[in-house]
Amino acid sequence: MNYAMIFNNIGKILLVEAALLVFPSIGAVIYGENTLLSFALTIAALAVTGLLCVRKKAKNKNIYAKEGYAIVALSWIFMSLFGALPFYFSGHIPSFVDAFFETVSGFTTTGSTILTEIESLPKSLLFWRSFTHWIGGMGILVFVIAVMPKTESSSMHVMRAEVPGPTVGKLVSKLRASARILYGIYCVLTLVQIVLLFAGGMPLFDSIVTSFATAGTGGFAILNNSIEGYNSLYAEMVIAVFMLIFGVNFNLYYMILIKQGKQALKSEELRWYIGIVAGSVIIIALSLINTKHNVGESFRYSFFQVASIISTTGFSTTNFDTWPVIAKLILTFLMFIGACAGSTGGGIKVSRLMILVKSALRDIRKAINPRSVETVKLDRRSVDEPVVKSTSVFFATFMLITALSIMVVAIDGRDLVTTSTAVVACMGNIGPGLGAVGPYGNFADFSTLSKIVLSFDMLAGRLELIPMLMIFSPYAWSRKYS
Amino acid sequence: MHIIIVGLGKLGITMTKQLVAEGHNITVVDLNNDTLSTIVDTYDVMGVWGNGTTCETLEAAGVSKAKLIIAATASDEVNILCCLVANRMGVENTIARVRNPDYATQTQFMRNELGLSMIVNPEFETANEISRIIRFPSAANLDSFSRGKIEIASIRIHSDNMFCDMPLYEIRKKCKAKVLVCAVQRDDEVFIPSGDFVIRCDDIISITGTRSELSTFMKQTGVFKQKIKKVMIIGGGRIGYYLAKLLSDTGRTIKLIEQNDSRCYSLTDTLPDVTVIHGDGTDQDILEEQGLEYQDALVALTGIDEENIIVSMYAESKGINKVITKVNRHSYSILNDIGLDTVVSPQIVAGNLVTRYVRALHNSAGNSQIQTLHKLVNGKVEAVEFVVPEDAGYLDIPFKDLQLLPNLLIGCIHRNGKIIFPGGNDVLKANDSIIVVTAGRILEDIHDIFV
Numbered sequence: 001m002n003y004a005m006i007f008n009n010i011g012k013i014l015l016v017e018a019a020l021l022v023f024p025s026i027g028a029v030i031y032g033e034n035t036l037l038s039f040a041l042t043i044a045a046l047a048v049t050g051l052l053c054v055r056k057k058a059k060n061k062n063i064y065a066k067e068g069y070a071i072v073a074l075s076w077i078f079m080s081l082f083g084a085l086p087f088y089f090s091g092h093i094p095s096f097v098d099a100f101f102e103t104v105s106g107f108t109t110t111g112s113t114i115l116t117e118i119e120s121l122p123k124s125l126l127f128w129r130s131f132t133h134w135i136g137g138m139g140i141l142v143f144v145i146a147v148m149p150k151t152e153s154s155s156m157h158v159m160r161a162e163v164p165g166p167t168v169g170k171l172v173s174k175l176r177a178s179a180r181i182l183y184g185i186y187c188v189l190t191l192v193q194i195v196l197l198f199a200g201g202m203p204l205f206d207s208i209v210t211s212f213a214t215a216g217t218g219g220f221a222i223l224n225n226s227i228e229g230y231n232s233l234y235a236e237m238v239i240a241v242f243m244l245i246f247g248v249n250f251n252l253y254y255m256i257l258i259k260q261g262k263q264a265l266k267s268e269e270l271r272w273y274i275g276i277v278a279g280s281v282i283i284i285a286l287s288l289i290n291t292k293h294n295v296g297e298s299f300r301y302s303f304f305q306v307a308s309i310i311s312t313t314g315f316s317t318t319n320f321d322t323w324p325v326i327a328k329l330i331l332t333f334l335m336f337i338g339a340c341a342g343s344t345g346g347g348i349k350v351s352r353l354m355i356l357v358k359s360a361l362r363d364i365r366k367a368i369n370p371r372s373v374e375t376v377k378l379d380r381r382s383v384d385e386p387v388v389k390s391t392s393v394f395f396a397t398f399m400l401i402t403a404l405s406i407m408v409v410a411i412d413g414r415d416l417v418t419t420s421t422a423v424v425a426c427m428g429n430i431g432p433g434l435g436a437v438g439p440y441g442n443f444a445d446f447s448t449l450s451k452i453v454l455s456f457d458m459l460a461g462r463l464e465l466i467p468m469l470m471i472f473s474p475y476a477w478s479r480k481y482s
Numbered sequence: 483m484h485i486i487i488v489g490l491g492k493l494g495i496t497m498t499k500q501l502v503a504e505g506h507n508i509t510v511v512d513l514n515n516d517t518l519s520t521i522v523d524t525y526d527v528m529g530v531w532g533n534g535t536t537c538e539t540l541e542a543a544g545v546s547k548a549k550l551i552i553a554a555t556a557s558d559e560v561n562i563l564c565c566l567v568a569n570r571m572g573v574e575n576t577i578a579r580v581r582n583p584d585y586a587t588q589t590q591f592m593r594n595e596l597g598l599s600m601i602v603n604p605e606f607e608t609a610n611e612i613s614r615i616i617r618f619p620s621a622a623n624l625d626s627f628s629r630g631k632i633e634i635a636s637i638r639i640h641s642d643n644m645f646c647d648m649p650l651y652e653i654r655k656k657c658k659a660k661v662l663v664c665a666v667q668r669d670d671e672v673f674i675p676s677g678d679f680v681i682r683c684d685d686i687i688s689i690t691g692t693r694s695e696l697s698t699f700m701k702q703t704g705v706f707k708q709k710i711k712k713v714m715i716i717g718g719g720r721i722g723y724y725l726a727k728l729l730s731d732t733g734r735t736i737k738l739i740e741q742n743d744s745r746c747y748s749l750t751d752t753l754p755d756v757t758v759i760h761g762d763g764t765d766q767d768i769l770e771e772q773g774l775e776y777q778d779a780l781v782a783l784t785g786i787d788e789e790n791i792i793v794s795m796y797a798e799s800k801g802i803n804k805v806i807t808k809v810n811r812h813s814y815s816i817l818n819d820i821g822l823d824t825v826v827s828p829q830i831v832a833g834n835l836v837t838r839y840v841r842a843l844h845n846s847a848g849n850s851q852i853q854t855l856h857k858l859v860n861g862k863v864e865a866v867e868f869v870v871p872e873d874a875g876y877l878d879i880p881f882k883d884l885q886l887l888p889n890l891l892i893g894c895i896h897r898n899g900k901i902i903f904p905g906g907n908d909v910l911k912a913n914d915s916i917i918v919v920t921a922g923r924i925l926e927d928i929h930d931i932f933v
Contacts, residue, residue, distance in 0.1 A: 065523075156523055173484075173507040173528035384515065 001477055002067050004058035006074065009158075011053025012144055013075040017082060018046035020135060021128070024086070028124035035124045038089030046082050066476050068157025072141055073467035076459055079140065080104045086128055092121055097448050104455040106132030107140075108462035109344060111219025111314040111431030112422075112454070114444045118224050123205060126222045130209035136462065137216025137246070137344035138186050139163060146179035161467050164341055164349060171254045185253045186344075190215040193242045200234040214242045217345040219314030219431035226316045226439060233300065236317055240307040244277065247311030247339030268379050269340050269351045273310075276350070280306045280334060284327040291324050302327075309334040312346040314431025321438030328434055332421065335428045346429030346461050348398060355383060355391045397465050402427050405457050409450045422446070426457040483507065483844050484547045486573070488534030488564050489555030490517045492810055493579060493604060496829035497552060498525055500837050500861075504924055506844070509543040535564045540571055550575040550843060552836065554602075558582050565598050575599045575843060577836060581606070581720060600839055604832035609724035611831055612806055615824060616729065616779055618693065619707040619804040620700040622686070622823035625856035627867045628896045628915050634664070634690050634865055636858060637705050638823055641683040645703060651677045659698035661691035662903050664893045664919040665863045672862045672921050674889050686818070688858050688865075690893040690917060692901055707803050710778040711735060716763035716793055717783035718742075718749050721808065721828065725781065730755040737772060739763035764789045766796065779804040787811055794822050830857070841926050852926070853915065865893065865919045868928040872912040876932065882906035885933040892931075893917035 025039040063071070083106070084099035093099040098114045105112045106129055115121070121129075135143070139162040156175060170178040190211050197207035206222060213220050223229030227239060248270060255264040264270070281302050288298035301318050308315045309331050320331060338347010358376045365374055375382035405423045412419070414436060421433030422443065432439045446454070460468040470476050483506050487494050490512040498521060501508055508527040511534040512518045522529040532539030534553065545551075551568040553561035558580045565576035577600040580592070589601045615624050621635030639646060645653050650663055654677075665688040666673045666681065673679065681687065689699065700706040711734055715722050718740030726736050726749075736756045740746050746760045761768040764784065774780065780797040782790035787809045794807040798821055806824045809817070817825050838855035854867040870877070876884055881904055886892070895902040896915040902908060910916065918931055925931065 156526070170522075170528050173509050173526070175526050177507075 001070065002058065002060055002063065004056055005061065005063055006067055006071050007053045007056065008058055009063075009071045009141075009144075010075050010078055011050045011055075013079060013140055014046045014050035014053065014082065016140065016144055016147075017079055018043045018050060020131070021046070021086070023131060024124045024128035027127045028122070031123045033122040033124050035086065035090045035122050038086045039124070039128075041089055042082060042085040045085065049082075063157055065157050066470065069161045069467040069470045070476065071158055072161040072463060073459070073471045075141060076107065076463060080107055080455075080459075083107065083128075083132060086125060090122070090125065092125060097451050098444075101443065101451045101455050102129070103132060104458050105426075105431075106130075106218065106220060107136035108429050108458040109133050109136050109216040109218040109312070109346065110426055110429045110458045110462075111213065112426060112437070112443050112458070113220065113431075114442060114451070116442055116444055118222060121222075127205075127209060130212040130218070130220050130222070133216035133218030133220060134190070134212040135216075137218065138183060142179045142182060145176055146183050161463065164343070164346070164462075164464055171251060181254055181257075182250055185250055185257075186215065189242070189245060189253075193238065196238045197235060200232065200238060202230060202232070202235055206230075210239065211242075213315070214239055214313060215246055215344065217243065217246050217311045217313045217339065217343070217429075219308070219312075221315060227304075228317045236300065236304050239315060240304045243307045243311040243313045243315070246313075247307075247343050247345040248273065249340040249342035251342050266379070269354065272354055273340050273350050276334070276337065277306055277310055280310070280330050284323070284330055287324045287327045305331065306334065309430060310337060310345075310347075311339050311343075312428055312430045314425070316432060316439035319438065319440050321434050321440065332424065332434070335421075335424050335430050335433075338428050348395065348428075351378065352391050352394065354378060355388055356395055359388050359392070394465065397469075398427065401457065401460060401465070405453050408453045409446070412447050412450050414445075422454065423457060426454045427461040429458060429461050483549050483840070484509070484544060485840070486511060486534075486540070486543045486545065486548045486551045486568070488512075488551065488553045489561070489579075490514070490521055491554060491556060493602075493829045493832055494552075494554040495521065496833040497554065497836055498527060500833045501840060502526055504837065504840065504844075506840070509548075511539060511543050535560055535567055537567065537571065540568055545571045545573060548573050550577065550840065552577045552579075554579045558585060562592070562596065562598070566596060569597055577602060577839065579604065579832070583720060583723060600836075602832050602835060604828035605720035606724045607831045607835060608808070608826055608828040609721050609728055611826055612721075612725055612781060613728040613732075615806060615826075616710050616713060616734075616781075616804065617732070618696070619710050619779065620697070620705055623858070625854075625858070625865065627854050627856075627865075627917050631692065631899075632690060632894060632896055632901060632917060633693060633696060634688055634856065634858065634893070634917075634919075635696050636667075636686055636688045637700070637703075639681055639683055639685045639687060640705075643683065643703055643705070645681050646683040647680060649678050649680045650675055653681070657699060658702055659691065659695045660901070660903060661689045661695050661699045662893055663687050663689050664865070664891050665858060665921070667859045667862075672859050674863075674891050674919060674921050686823075686859070688863070688919070690865075690919075695901075708778070710804055712777050713737070713779045713781060714772065714774060714777045715739070715781045715783060716790075717785070718745055718758070719783060719785060722781075722783045723749065723753070725783070726753050726756045737777070739768065739772065764793050769793075769796070774802070775800055777802060779806065781806045781808075783808045791817070791820075791822065795820065798822065830861070841924075844926060858919075863919060863921045864923075864925065865917055866925050867915055867917050870910050870912055870914045870916060870928060874910070874912070874928070876910060877912060878909045880907050880909055886931055887920075887923070887933055889922065890918065890920040890931055893919050 021039055021043050028036040080103045084103040087093040087099040088096050101114055141158050141162045171181050172178050193211040194207050198204055209222055252264040285298040285302040289295055304317045305320050336348055337353055338349055339345025341349045341351040362374045362376055376388050402423055406420050409423055410419050418435035418437055422437045425433035485506050486509050487498055488511045490510055502525045510521055510527050511530045518529040530543045551573045553564040555561055561578040565578045569576050576598050578598050579602045581603050592598050618624050621637055623636045624633055626633045663675055666675050667686040713729055713734055713736050715738045718738050726738050730736050738756050739759045739761055741762050746758050750758045759772055780802050782793045784790055790807050794805045797805045807822050809825055809827050834857050842852050856865045892904050894917055895904055
C-alpha cells in the first residue's frame, strides 16, 4: 500500500469538500441563520486536515488497483465523518452517530433519514443535506478528476471503483475529458429540472434542493410528507420523469450528444429498464384499481412510485406501505434491481440482472446440449467470461451482506418487514422501506449498532461492495502479503 | 491531437507511453483483450478491440476525428493496408512500421505512390545508431544534429578523470577543446548545469561539439578510444543484417555469428564482405574460438535481452574496447550500474522518430522548425534542433537581454558551417540552427524557449 498517495488523495477530497461547504454557508448568510458558525468550524477542520494530508509528498506516485479502492472507500468514510459536523455542531442532530448516518445517507444518495421533523431544520442545513446527494450522485472522486489540473495516469483505478456498473469504460480517450463530459451532462440535466419545477410554481429553494435530490437519485425531501406535500400533478410528473432519466446510463446521453442517438436507443439495458418500469407500473396500477383508487390516480401513484424505487431515489407521493401485498412485493424486487450501470442510481443494476438472467439461460441450454458453445451476450456482443463470473460473485456477496446485516439489525427486535426492508433499502441506496421505515416512517428508532451497520451497508451499496470490503481485509494492508 | 495506434507490441506500447506524455488523445486498437485492458489501465488512453484494417474498427476508434494513425502490428503488410484504409477514410497522416529488408529499398515508392506519410523501420534506425556509435567509440552514446555536423556525446566521468570534482568554469579554462557540457546525470537525477556546477566522479555528462572537438576533449580527458576496425556481431536478425551491411560498406572487418543454419546461408548471399559464422554466439567457447579478444568491438543483438547482457558483460570483462548491448526492456536502469554504458533499444529509437514527427505535426504554425529531436538520459532530457525563422521577433537581440526559461540551455548555434557556443553577447540570426537542451519540458516551437 502506498500510504502517502492514499493520504494525498484523501487530503484533496477533504479540501474539495471544504470548498463545497461554502455554498450552504452562503445560504446561511442569505437566510440569516445561526448555522454559519457550525459551517465555518467544519470548513476549518476540513482545511486543516486536508492540508496536513496533502503536505506530505509521495515518493512513489504510482497508484495500483488496491490503492484506488482504498482511496475511494476511505474518502467516502472521511467525507461523511466531516460532512456530519454541521448537523452535530449546530445541535439540530444531537447524536453524532445520527448525524453520521444522515450524512452517509446523503452522500450515498440513499435518502433514509433519522429526522422525525424535517421542516423545522434551518434552510442552510436542508440545503447541505440535499447537496450531499448531488455530490455523491456522480461521485466526488470523478469530480476531482474533472477539476484537478493533471491527474495521475492511473486514476482509472479510482474512477472504476467509484462509477457503478460491471464494466466501466471511458467516453473519450482522456479520463479528465470523460469526467468533465459526465459532470457537464449532470449539471445541465439538473438545471433543466430546476427550471421546469420552478416554472410549475414550486418555490425556488424547494426546486433547487428537490432537483439535487433527484439528480443524485437520493430522495431527501424538505417536507415531512416528501413530494406528497406539494400536491401538484405537474411537479410529480416532472420529478418522476427526471428520476427515470437520472437512472439511465450517462454514456447514452453522450452518444445522443455526438449524434448517435439511434445507437443509444438500441441499448439493450435501456430497453430492459423501460420494460421493467412499464411492467411494474401496469401490474401495480391494476392491483390499486382493484382495491383503493380510480384508474387515473392508480397510474399516477404507481408511475411515481415505480420511478422512485427503481431509480433508487426514494421520494414518495403516498404511503405505499398500505398498498396490496403484490404491489409491495414488486417494489421490494425493484429495490434489489436498481437503476442502469453508469447512472447515479444504486442497487444491483439492470445490466447485472441481464447478465445473471442470461447466464442462467445459457447454463440451461448448455445442460441440454453440453457440446454447444455459448456466450452471454449484451448488445449483441459477448460479455467476457471473467465479467460474467464477477457478476455472479457480486450478486452472491450482495445477498450475503444483506442477510448478515438483517441478522445484526434484528437484534433490535423490530418486526420482520421493517428489519429486512430497512437493510435492503440501505444496501440499494433507496431510502424508505416498508413497515416502520416506510414512507411515513423513519430510521430514528434503531439502536446505535444498527445505525452503524446500516451506514456501512449504504457505503457498500454505493461503492459496489469491493472497496468497502477491501479496506477491512488484512491482505490489503499487511506488508506480509504485498 | 487525436491519434490512433494500431497494434500494441513493444513499439506500439512505447509510442503510446511517449505520446500520452505529450498530452495527445490516443485510441489504441489491438486484437488481444488482455494487452488492451492492461494498457488502458496503465495509460490514459481509450482501447478499441478489433482488427485495425477494417472500416468498422477504425470507425469505432474515431477515425473521423483522427489526425494521425500509427500502424505497428507485427505484420508489415497489415500495417500498410491499415494506413491505406485509414487514409481513404480521411486520416491525413499515416505512419507504418515496415521492417522487412525486402521493402527497405522501396520506401520512397511507398511514400509517394501509396501516400504513407512516414515509414518507420526500427531495426534499420537502430543499426544506423549503432554504426554511428562505432564510428565514434569514445562516447557511450552519440546523437547527431545538423546532418552530423554537430553531435551530442555522453561519457562517464571515472574517478581517475582530471575533471572530477571540478566546477564547469574551471573545466572550460583548462579544456583545449571547444565543447559545452549540457546535461549531467547523477544517480537518478538530471541536471542542466550552470557555470558553477561541480562535476563529481561517476557522473554521466552530455557534451556538444563537432566531431573533431569532441575527439580532442576525449583525448585530453583520457576516455578516448582507438578507431574501431574489427567488429563482432552476435545475432543475425534484421538489425544484425542492416548493421553488418552499413559497417562493411565503410571497410570494417565484420564477423557475424548466427545460430540458424539457413539464415546463415542467406546472410552470406546478401553480405558478401562479411564473415558469417554458424554457431551459438552466447557460447563462451565459440566466442574464444572466433577470437573475441582480438576484436575492437562487440555488438550483442540476439532476440533475448538476458543473453545480450551476459555476452556484453563477458566481453567487457575481456577488455573489449567497445561493447554495445541491445535490450528491448529498456525500463531497467541498472544496466549502467553493471558497467554497460552503451545500450540501445529499437523501440526507443523508433519512438523518438515518431515523437519528433508528431510534435512537428501538432505545432499550430504548421511549419515547425524542429529539425531533430533526441532523448538523452533515459528520456529525461531532450535535445531539440530548431531552425530560426526569418520573421522572428528575437533576432539580433543579445542573449543577456532575452529571458530564457529555467532548466534550459542553448547547446550551440550552427551558422553557415560555423559552430558558436553562445555567450551573453551573441545573437540569433535567421536560418541559424540552434540546439536546445532541456529537462522536463516539451518544446514544440522555438518560441517555447523564451519566458
